[in-house]
Amino acid sequence: MQVIDLLHTATRELAEAGVDGGDLDGQLLLGACLNKSRTELFLAADMEVPEEARRVFLRYLERRKRREPIAYILGEREFWSLPFIVNPSVLIPRPETEFLVEQVLAACRPRRGLHDGWILDLCCGSGAIAVVLALELQRDIVAVDISCDALAVAQQNCRRHKVDDRVALVKADLLTAFAAERRFSLLVSNPPYVSRRQLRQGLDPEVAGYEPLLALDGGEDGLDIIARIKEMLPVIMRPGGEVFIEIGAEQGPALLRMFAPSAGAAELVKTVEILKDYAGRDRVLHLLLSGYGR
Missing domain, CATH: 3.40.50.150 (Vaccinia Virus protein VP39)
Known part of the structure; x- marks a missing residue:
């Protein structure tokens, strides 16, 4: 799957789970999996996501759908x-x-x-x-x-x-x-x-x-x-x-x-x-x- 596909998946599934701001959450989670900033994600929209990174992202997404804070999922907060x-x-x-x-x-x-x-x-x-x-x-x-x-x-x-x-x-x-x-x-x-x-x-x-x-x-x-x-x-x-x-x-x-x-x-x-x-x-x-x- 490409970066853009996973971001669309995150936005849709988080909205269905009642999570506000799902588009931003998806960007943060996928960015962490790929070690990319939000800007870099947009520039790499058509990039194929490695299978391991995709699996990690989907696990993160399931945790966020259960309303776990992103800071705890990623283990870090600025x-x-x-x-x-x-x-x-x-x-x-x-x-x-x-x-x-x-x-x-x-x-x-x-x-x-x-x-x-x-x-x-x-x-x-x-x-x-x-x-x-x-x-x-x-x-x-x-x-x-x-x-x-x-x-x-x-x-x-x-x-x-x-x-x-x-x-x-x-x-x-x-x-x-x-x-x-x-x-x-x-x-x-x-x-x-x-x-x-x-x-x-x-x-x-x-x-x-x-x-x-x-x-x-x-x-x-x-x-x-x-x-x-x-x-x-x-x-x-x-x-x-x-x-x-x-x-x-x-x-x-x-x-x-x-x-x-x-x-x-x-x-x-x-x-x-x-x-x-x-x-x-x-x-x-x-x-x-x-x-x-x-």
Whole structure:
């Protein structure tokens, strides 16, 4: 069969399976089988596809028809223009998290004070945030996750991008592994923040059927993990440190209340703001911590 025949097959069968964007999916899957870009595929439309590549493509196509994400099928996802290994042990990196990283980098570069303490990537998953921060800031990073399987993926990505000497991977339930020494000046996190209501109502099949629940479930209102992080901040964060946490698009008002002086955060937080993404949705909780009364 020719390239064009297989692409038409993918578009038709994915549409019949209820998968949106089947033409693009087919191009990505066949391109991976032939080691060709989408442009190269179009230029090679009349090329006969080798039998082994055809068989692999058809296996990939069957998996995609069952709504398995392409990133898991191919074992890779681009983030920050870099390739990252992914599997069902970790969330697939998303553009929303690139926005989180952008905000962190914008804050770090002009502020000398953040160079005085350690940097923490909490709930690190695939290690994408830790790797990018290590590369962009040329700093050592401590990356924490509760899942051994996720940390194994993060380790592969650190080695792939040659930052394994600068990223220390720690298995822990949030901040429980750290002594009360206030060593961190910057905390970055993409924690579980999907509410139980959203989980009950149903997520997209690609998410609900394949991505790890442990990395999604944020409790009844989606804020349980962030509330736990709040309690630990004065224990491990340096006075005047900064916190950047990815959040859900409707969680901004609740988080402003959580970190308001009336909620007991007067001595903890100097300023709190919700940063909106490029679509105008709440996306990042940013905290500037106080001097803790000193």
